Amino acid sequence: MRRGLRIARVLLSTQYALMLEYRAEIALWSLSGVVPLLMLGLWSQSEAGQALGLGATGLSRYFLAAFVVRQFTVVWVIHAFEEDALQGRLSPLLLQPLQPLWRYVAAHLAEQLTRLPFLAAIVAVVMLVHPQAAWWPSPGALLLTALFTWLGFAVNFLLQTSITMLCFWSERASALDRLLFFPYLALSGLLAPLEAFPPGVRSLALATPFAYQVAIPARLLAGEPVAIGPALAVLGAWLALLLPLCLILWRAGVRRYGAMGA
Amino acid sequence: MGRYFRTLRRFWGMALASEVEYRFNLLIELVAVVANLASSLFVLSLFFGDGHRLGGWSWPAALVVLGVHQLLDGLTITLLQPNLTRIVSHVQEGTLDFVLLKPIDSQFWLSCRTISPWGLPPMLAGLAVIGWAAQRAGAPADPTTLVIAGLMLLCSAVILYSLWFLIAASSIWFVKIWNATEVLRTLLTAGRYPISAYPPGLRLLLTVVLPIAFLTSVPAEAILGRATASWLVASGALALMCLLISRWFWRFALRSYTSASS
DSSP states (O other): OHHHHHHHHHHHHHHHHHHHHTHHHHHHHHHTTOHHHHHHHHHHHSHHHHTTTOHHHHHHHHHHHHHHHHTTTOOOHHHHHHHHHHTTTHHHHHHSSSOTHHHHHHHHHHHHHHHHHHHHHHHHHHHHHOGGGOOOOOHHHHHHHHHHHHHHHHHHHHHHHHHHGGGGTOSOHHHHHHHHHHHHHHHSSSSSOGGGSOHHHHHHHHHSSGGGTTHHHHHHHHTOOOOHHHHHHHHHHHHHHHHHHHHHHHHHHHHHOOOTTO | OHHHHHHHHHHHHHHHHHHTTOHHHHHHHHHHHHHHHHHHHHHHHHTTGGGOOBTTBOHHHHHHHHHHHHHHHHHIIIIIHHHHTHHHHHHHHTTHHHHHHSSSOHHHHHHHSOOOGGGHHHHHHHHHHHHHHHHHTTOOOSHHHHHHHHHHHHHHHHHHHHHHHHHHHTHHHHSOOHHHHHHHHHHHGGGGSOGGGSOHHHHHIIIIISOHIIIIIHHHHHHTTOOOHHHHHHHHHHHHHHHHHHHHHHHHHHHTOOTTTO
16 A cells, blocks of 8 residues: 555656656647637527527536536547557566556646646636636535546546557557547537537437546536436446456457567 | 659659558548548537527538538648658658758658548548538539639638648747647637637637638638638738748748757
8 A cells, every 4th residue: 555655656756747848748738628618609609509598607617617627538548558569668667566557647647737737827818808707616516526527537548548458459549549539529518518419419428438528527617517426327337347348458468569579 | 843743743652552551541531531520510510400500601501611621621631741740750850951952842842742541531521511511502603603612722721731831840949849730730620610600809810810711711601602802812812921931931940950960
C-alpha cells in the first residue's frame, strides 16, 4: 500500500514536470476544445434552440459546462502507445515491476493538471463576455460532477486502451480509433444538448459510454436533473465489461510483442 | 512549367503505390466516410425539426454548406495534411536543408510532395451531397452558375491551403506546431453550418479574422445561384491575397531558418 502510494506520487510528479515542458502545446489542445462554445453560439441563435425550453442561460451553462468537463475526459493513450510500441520504447517499460499502462494513466492525469490554468483563463473570458451565464454550482453538484467526470474518463480510457492493444497486431491501430470519434461527436452531447435528441436516440446515447464523456457530467455541473442511479448502473456495466477485456488483450498482446528488430 | 507537372506525376505515382500497400485501411476509411457523414447529418438535422430554419437557411440549402465542408475535408486529407504536417519534422530533423538545395521551388515541393488517396471518398461524398441538396433547394443548373460555383470552390480551396501553409510554415520558429494544425481543423468545423446562423460577434470573427465564411458559406451561396457580385469579388481578392501572403511568409520564414546544426 505504502509502496503503491509512493509509486503514484513519483509517477505523477515526474509526468507533471514532463507535461509542464509542453505547456504551449497543451494550451493549444485546450484551445482546440472550444467547439462547445461555437455550438453555444449556434444553438442560442437558432429557432430549434429556442424550442428546447432551456432558456438562454440554460444553454450557456450547459455548453460552458460541456467545455470544462470535456477537458477532463479526453484520452489520447492510443497515439502515445502506438509510437512507443512501434519505436520499441515499450521494451524497457515491460522490464519494470509496474504495469506500463499505469504510466499512461499518470500522464493523462498530469496533463489534465497542466490544462487547469488555461482552462480557467478561457472560462474567465467567456464569463466576461457573457456575465449572465455565470453561476456557482453547489458543493454537492461539484462533487457529483467530479465523480462522474472521473468515471467517464475511466470508461473512455479503458475503451481506447482496448483498441490500443490492437497495436500489438497492426501498425495502424489509431486509424480504428478514428471510427469511435464519429459516434462520439453525434452522441456525446458535445454538439447538442440531450434535450435536442429524438427520444430513441437519447436512450441509445445514454446506453453508450459516449453520453458520459460530456453530456451527463455537464448536466450535473450546470445543475440540470440527472437520473443518478441508472447512470451509475450503465457506467458500472461498461467498466465491468472493459476492464477484463483490456487485461485479456494486454496479456495476449504482450505475448505477441516482438519489439523492434527482435 | 512542364517540369513541374512531370515532377508532380512522379511524386503522386509513388505516393499512391506505397499507400495501396495498406489495403486494410481502405475498408476503415470507407467506414469512416459513412460514419462521418452520418454523424454530421444527424447533428445538422437537430436544428431543423418541426420546420425550423437555421440562420434563414432551409434544410437542403444548409446541406449544400455541409457538402462543401465535406469536399474541403477531403482536400485536407488528400493534399494538405500529408504534406504540410511534414514541414515540422523537416525542421526538427534538419532535412529541410535537402529540400532547399533541390532545383525546384521549395514551397511547391513541400506542398505537393505526396498525396493520400483516402481523401477521395469524402470528396465524392461531398459532391454527392452538394448535387442532391442543390437540386432539392431548386438551384439553377445553368452553365454560368456552375462556372461561378466552380470558381468560388477554387477560391475557398486556395484560402484553406494558405491558412494551413501559414501555420505549418511557422514551425520554423516554434518547431513543435502540429497541434496548431489540430486547432485549425477544430475551428474549421465551424464551417459545417451557414455563417448567418452564428451570433453577430462570432460571425464577424469567422468572416474577418478566420475567413471560414469564405470557405463554405460563400461557395454554397454560389452553388445555390444566390451569390452577389460583391461577395464573389471579395472571395477572389481574399484568395489571391492569402496566396501571396503565404508566399511572402515562406520567404520571410526561410530568412530566419538556421538549419539544425548551426
